[in-house]
Amino acid sequence: xxxxxxxxxxxxxxxxxxxxxxxxxxxxxxxxxxxxxxxxxxxxxxxxxxxxxxxxxxxxxxxxxxxxxxxxxxxxxxxxxxxxxxxxxxxxxxxxxxxxxxxxxxxxxxxxxxxxxxxxxxxxxxxxxxxxxxxxxxxxxxxxxxxxxxxxxxxxxxxxxxxxxxxxxxxxxxxxxxxxxxxxxxxxxxxxxxxxxxxxxxxxxxxxxxxxxxxxxxxxxxxxxxxxxxxxxxxxxxxxxxxxxxxxxxxxxxxxxxxxxxxxxxxxxxxxxxxxxxxxxxxxxxxxxxxxxxxxxxxxxxxxxxxxxxxxxxxxxxxxxxxxxxxxxxxxxxxxxxxxxxxxxxxxxxxxxxxxxxxxxxxxxxxxxxxxxxxxxxxxxxxxxxxxxxxxxxxxxxxxxxxxxxxxxxxxxxxxxxxxxxxxxxxxxxxxxxxxxxxxxxxxx
Numbered sequence: 001x002x003x004x005x006x007x008x009x010x011x012x013x014x015x016x017x018x019x020x021x022x023x024x025x026x027x028x029x030x031x032x033x034x035x036x037x038x039x040x041x042x043x044x045x046x047x048x049x050x051x052x053x054x055x056x057x058x059x060x061x062x063x064x065x066x067x068x069x070x071x072x073x074x075x076x077x078x079x080x081x082x083x084x085x086x087x088x089x090x091x092x093x094x095x096x097x098x099x100x101x102x103x104x105x106x107x108x109x110x111x112x113x114x115x116x117x118x119x120x121x122x123x124x125x126x127x128x129x130x131x132x133x134x135x136x137x138x139x140x141x142x143x144x145x146x147x148x149x150x151x152x153x154x155x156x157x158x159x160x161x162x163x164x165x166x167x168x169x170x171x172x173x174x175x176x177x178x179x180x181x182x183x184x185x186x187x188x189x190x191x192x193x194x195x196x197x198x199x200x201x202x203x204x205x206x207x208x209x210x211x212x213x214x215x216x217x218x219x220x221x222x223x224x225x226x227x228x229x230x231x232x233x234x235x236x237x238x239x240x241x242x243x244x245x246x247x248x249x250x251x252x253x254x255x256x257x258x259x260x261x262x263x264x265x266x267x268x269x270x271x272x273x274x275x276x277x278x279x280x281x282x283x284x285x286x287x288x289x290x291x292x293x294x295x296x297x298x299x300x301x302x303x304x305x306x307x308x309x310x311x312x313x314x315x316x317x318x319x320x321x322x323x324x325x326x327x328x329x330x331x332x333x334x335x336x337x338x339x340x341x342x343x344x345x346x347x348x349x350x351x352x353x354x355x356x357x358x359x360x361x362x363x364x365x366x367x368x369x370x371x372x373x374x375x376x377x378x379x380x381x382x383x384x385x386x387x388x389x390x391x392x393x394x395x396x397x398x399x400x401x402x403x404x405x406x407x408x409x410x411x412x413x414x415x416x417x418x419x420x421x422x423x424x425x426x427x428x429x430x431x432x433x434x435x436x437x438x439x440x441x442x443x444x445x
Contacts, residue, residue, distance in 0.1 A: 031272035068310035108259035121436030192238035234273035279308035324349030
């Protein structure tokens, strides 16, 4: 306990320096951000270490960056679920609007002056792919060359690869509080808390190098049965978000409603354990809704992020966390009294995001006169090599969601939802279930 307290004190004392010069040393760190490259690091340790390990760790950067970017934009329930009433012009008396609204998309309506809205929800994510590559068999391949320290004319080209079976689960709990500052202005605070579990089993290690002076390969692979297992868990408060929404149209009984809003995300979560983004975020958005038994709604926004360590854990946090355009479109429909069906299409753009792709190429270091020096069959080394190439990419995730909201008592709501990503880009999850509860009451009179 004393050691943890001392570590906490040191982390606060060194925080300014870390922000300027910080990097993550995965040879000693126990943070979850190091679980992905730890298998590659183990390969470097099995082989020659040093630059080999560094080259291996570099391949994990686009994986971590993709994860970090999308974990900051996980959909959360509306901050005004079911809080709607149409008002006759010139009257403060609300006429109940029994359509309870969307679940994962906010609506233009505000909670009302002096009203407090509380919500609590739970979501479960079981991630299965990143950048289109399944986490059940994620290969990492890399190569680098160096000049022999003993012979400047001798170039040594190193190759390495490893396969990983990764289990990555996240349970997210979200608390929401919204207060009506005026009849048309809301202030909201969103506090997420997450529990993350990561298991990595690494196998099929291969490590070898080609010496240009000796014109020969040296196999440094460990035994074929070698498996390195690593795992970790983390839990805690994530990035707190503070937002404000202003209704522009719809406060006087109109069917059409429009509002604009903005929010600021505070990097309060432990980003190196995938509990936060490590970057300040600003989001601006507009909302449109037509209030009827079948109520269509649209949301368009833009997410801007500051610099985050997670974009490249080997460097100081000087690279911006990807953000981009956001949209949502759907409809909610009254089924019976106090029961509403909500359906949405949710999209998030990730601009200039570090990504990776897998390809195969022949093992052919420093070909002379166009002749490839492939490994002889007697070495048992592969003639082709799986590599992972890093690049920046702009893509958009698309999710569909459907859920039900039920109001068993006045001011009280229960809701459930499922969400599915329909394109295979970025960080992808299995079907995501959500359950929530909400309550609205007038705090001041």
